[in-house]
Amino acid sequence: MSIQWTLIAAFLYAEIFLVLLLVLPVASPQRWQRIFKSRFLSALSSQAQYYFMILIAVLVLFFLDAIREMRKYSNPEEGTHQHLDAEMQVNMRLFRAQRNFYISxxxxxxxxxxxRLVTLISTQATLLAESEAALKQxxxxxSTARSLISQTQSSAAQNDANEAHDKQVKALKEQxxxxxxxxxRERKDKEALKSQAESTNAEYDRLAEEHRKLQNKLTAVGGGDGEDKKDA
Known part of the structure; x- marks a missing residue:
């Protein structure tokens, strides 16, 4: 494997590890939010969009290059099958192109x-903080309103003719x-946020299952290649 594909494979393994960290209950959304807002990440946040677009562009280029290689070696030139060594070379390059396709x-x-996970976790942490603050408030x-109502009701019992107290009681009840x-509403929002988090976990499980199937397929392709070479 060439150096650039080795780096992309290492980057893929790092991404898998990071996804597992974000999805598994390793830390609460508030703790992840503090990590995202750390000094180091805050210094990079101003140019994060720029770095991300560069990364996507590089990966897209490698992805298109892998597709080009697959199409190139999937249709070998006429007469290639007349030579066993040439055919093995074509199959080996086709396998490498397929491997690079899956990696990229x-x-x-x-x-x-x-x-997307970072965005959802940050949003969840913000909503949880706002929900807790609103609940406390x-x-x-x-508690204050009920105390005032109790005091107002006791004073109203002493002076039934005081209309100002009645208005205050009514206003406090409405409050x-x-x-x-x-x-x-805050409780319903919190339940909706919890449902969204569960939906995100279910979506990740589905993506992980697809990832496992594709890895099995890649392993099967690699195994088939190895058997072809051994038979040769």
Missing amino acids: GFALFLSLVIR ARSAT VQELERTLN
């Missing part, structure tokens, strides 16, 4: 998957109802 294809695909406001509705 999976590397390109996992690059997009990792970017709603609980505090509800409590609004806060309770806000609390319910």
